[in-house]
Amino acid sequence: MASTFSYEPLPARSIRVIKLSPALHAEDPLECSIRTVSLGRTKVESYEALSYVWGEPTRQWPMDCDGTQLLVTKNCHEALLNLRRRFAPRVLWIDAICINQGDDAEATKERNAQVKMIGEVYLKARRVLIWLGPGDASTSILFRYLPIFGILERISDDHPRLESVLYPLVAQHFDINYGVLVKHKRTQLLESMAAILKNPWFERVWTIQEVAFGRKCVIVRGQSNVDWDSFCRAYMAQPKLRESSRSAGDIILHRWRLYQSLRGSSLEVIPPTRFKGAEQVEFELGLLAEIRNMKATIPHDKIYSLYSVFQAMGISLPEPDYGKDVVKVFEEVTLAYIRSRQSLGIITLIPPAEGSSGLPSWVPNWLSSGRNNSLLIWKIADFNAKHLPITPLLTGNVGDGKLGVMGKRIGTISKRICCPLIGNSGLTKDEAYQEFLTACLDWRDLIDSITTYPSGKDLRDVERILLRPYHMNVAKSALRPWFRWATHGNDILPSVDDAALDCIMEKRKARGNFVIFVLDTGYVGTAHHSCQVTDQVSVLASLNPLILRPQSRPREFRVVTPAYCEGAMDGSVNPRPEELEEFVLV
Incomplete structure (x- = not known):
């Protein structure tokens, strides 16, 4: 032996x-x-x-x-x-x-x-x-035809007039509407593509880096192969192919964009021409948010698998150490990113971990899968963020799970209104309607009780902005009369019918995680329902408002959730140096 x-x-x-x-x-x-x-x-x-x-x-x-x-x-x-x-x-x-x-x-x-x-x-x-594992007869045929996507895409981009001539000729031999595949084998080949996209390779966090730095990448399945660029172009060019991977969720589409952005990067620096304005920071934060839904055998690899990627971005991370506790690894990487980019954006990527996780609230919990915050709550009014230029970003009170930052308190939550579309998912239609009506009345009472708004903005504009997320496409829905009633102060209660009840039930499922809050300083806003009365809304350096929960020790807070606070967004609050105070995030 x-x-x-x-x-x-x-x-x-x-x-x-x-x-x-x-x-x-x-x-x-x-x-x-x-x-x-x-x-x-x-x-x-x-x-x-x-x-x-x-x-x-x-x-x-x-x-x-x-x-x-x-x-x-x-x-x-x-x-x-x-x-x-x-x-x-x-x-x-x-x-x-x-x-x-x-x-x-x-x-x-x-x-x-x-x-x-x-x-x-x-x-x-x-x-x-x-x-990607063993293939079959359909794999060979599929890989043979995928490169045609790239040809058509280049023709479309570089020679639009030529495309109008060549496209019909190609269409005689290929079924363009269903992905440039042979008509008689369309179903079989789409099933082959779906099987490829469900391969666990697409779920692994290491694969981002492995493809990012490859000068030439080739997908191999059994004895068949196709170059990576052709595969990517085929996937991105035809919606029919993306539909075949729908069961894997939106994560695949986002990952293709990450790959495309990183392809061919050098180890020294990603060329600045890849990004415009703030796009690089947005890309980095998107990448950091994405890895929570990707798999790694060793928890440390959620970070270490991207070590060279961030090195290429000019972000200096602590050296890999598999002997270190993963909580410490996450904390060190978060702090390294904050210092490198002089931005706190990373702390808002993922909903804060529960205290039992051992992670500080300002450190993303990359081990918890789920939907990312992606700062969506800050995009209600479709504004372009202009963050507070507070200096210094960090105080000397950093270390041992603490992050000292400068900022300004906007107010303390004094009232929480469950939005019309929130509540127990097991409610009947009648119960949902009563919940909806109560929330609308609470909202009407709130608006009627306010005479002036701290920022000087018209109250009608304030209420429309805050209600907008809960009534998407309201002009085409059965809730339109209710929206007008809630925002225009009419005394006549809209009639309710089955269509309205069905619409209420549908909207509740989509928008049932948020509440509207009122601050003791007169500001109003909206945030995830995890916020509570007595929580504070504050603006920290480089961020829009956050909801913070006071702890037993003075000046110490846990991050709860990002918040949209009307009148305190987009750098509207520009505090004088003497108005700033230290917030120690734990």
């Missing part, structure tokens, strides 16, 4: 690659050799990098490595069998093999060092091979 393969320490700035031996027959056992490659050299030995899903972590599939036995996972074994050539060896970098995956101190030290270089590993690879 062959001895078990053991790893030798790697020199600095070096990686391992495997030389996969050829085989004439598919059933021949896998054989390879491992050698060390220095990334510090001007000319690096040619190799291909594999991007794939580990799958079942059990290593029970053997392969011969330099005369010793090396155990790999089933997915890795399957990929190697399909990637192996018949007559020539193939040089590959595969993380599960080329990085010591042991659990001792030496393996952890190596993994920490290698993770820092992963971006460079993929950047210097001749090609990145994206392994």
Whole structure:
């Protein structure tokens, strides 16, 4: 019985690659050799990098490595069998093999060092091979026709007149409306595309970085392949293809945009021409928000998988350390981003974690999946954010889970109105109607009780802005009379019918997470229903209003949720230096 393969320490700035031996027959056992490659050299030995899903972590599939036995996972074994050539060896970098995956101190030290270089590993690879598992007959046909999407897209962008001539000719042979696929195989091929898009590879957080830095990426499924750019263009160009992945949610569409933005980036810096104005910060925050819904075997990888990406963005993160508690990792990364960008935007990405999570309220909980805040509550009036230029951004009271920031208190919540579309999802139509009516009356009483607004804005404009999110497309809905009644002060109560009741039930499901609040200073606004009476609304440096919950210690607060506070948005509150105070977020 062959001895078990053991790893030798790697020199600095070096990686391992495997030389996969050829085989004439598919059933021949896998054989390879491992050698060390220095990334510090001007000319690096040619190799291909594999991007794939580990799958079942059990290593029970053997392969011969330099005369010793090396155990790999089933997915890795399957990929190697399909990637192996018949007559020539193939040089590959595969993380599960080329990085010591042991659990001792030496393996952890190596993994920490290698993770820092992963971006460079993929950047210097001749090609990145994206392994999506075994294919079938339809895969080959699908991959053959996907590149036509890119041709049509380029024609449309660069030669619109030529497109009008060529498009009908192409349409004679391809079904354009259903994705440039052969008509008689349309159903089969769309099913093949749907199967590809459901592959767990698209859910893994590491895949962002692996594709981002690849100079040339190729999707491999069984013995078929298609270049990454053609696959992306096909997916983005035809809605019919995106519909086939609808079961996976909107996350896939967003991920394509991330890939497209990062493709071909250097390790030094992402070219500034990729973004305009504040687009880079928006992109970064979108990326940070997205990773909460992506999967990683090790919690630390929610951050470490993007180490090289943020390095390329000019954001200096703490060095990877798998021996560190993940709470500390998240806290350090959040603080590093705040200091690098001089912005607190990162703390509003994800709803604050419960106290039991061990995370400070200002640190995103990337381990909790779900819908992201995405600052939507701040976009009610479709404004362009102009954040407060408060200096300094951070105070000296930073560390041990605390974040000291400067800002100004707008007021304390004195009243909370459940919006017309909130409540117990098990309500009957009649109960929903009573809830709806009560909320409308509360709203009417509130508006009638206000004589002037702190910002000087007309009260009718204030109420329309605040009610807008709860009555989307109101002009076309059965709630139009109710909206006019609530905002115009008519005394005649609108009549209710089945159409109105059905509309109330439908709208409640979509808008049932928000309340309207009133501050002791006269301001009104809207926020997630997690806010409570006695919570404070404050404006902090670089942010629009946040709801903060006072803690037992003076000046300490937990972040509750972003808020839309009419009259305090978009830099409207411009405090003098003497009006600023310190808020210690915990």
